[in-house]
Amino acid sequence: MASKHPSRWRTLFKRRDHDRFERFNIVVAILLAGWVPSVLMLVVSYTILTNTLESKILRDRQTFVQLVAHLVGDDFSRTGGIIEYYQTQPDMAKILTSPDAATAAQQWLNQTFYSHPRVDGMFIASAEGKLVASIPWVPPELAAEFSSESWREEVNAS
Structure with a gap:
């Protein structure tokens, strides 16, 4: 039989508000x-x-x-x-006066061009301004389309 002692019931149902938020505060x-x-x-x-x-x-x-x-x-x-x-360079004079100037000039350009990484293209023109060799390569039948009139006066003046 359950005891009717009031102090026992108070301890069971006693509110503990002060302990409730202690962990939360920490x-x-x-x-x-x-x-x-x-x-x-x-x-x-x-x-x-x-x-x-x-x-x-x-x-x-x-x-x-x-x-x-x-x-x-x-x-x-x-x-x-x-x-x-x-x-x-003396090589340029030899190349331009050789019997097969176009082939010699193209070979020389192929060797020389890749030693200069910041140069995008190179060409060799004869004294008359005719395109002899170039990188990128231009076929001989199209070489006549590249006129030297636009740059020749400035080159001769310098």
Whole structure:
């Protein structure tokens, strides 16, 4: 038979509100202890990096433009230097005065062209401006279509 002692019933149904959120408070405290420094570091890093990167991007953009301009200028001057170098070669005179100038010139171009990685194409023209050999190769029947009138005056002037 069940006892009707009131103190026993009170302990069974007694509310324990103060223990109910104790674990939750510990979890929240741990999360806040980890998140607050991370969020603060994120805010500080963002403000510092934004200001630094904006000024650095502006400087780097100017540096990049100057670098590209230098490379383009270097490429043009290098190509001009290559042309001047090969114009003064004794091999060129031998090639152009040989009995089979077109074949000799094409062989010479094939050997020389691949030693210059930044040159897109090469050609050899005779003193009259007639196309003798070229890379990419142009068949003899189409070679007459390439007129020297557009570039010959500038070359003779220099």
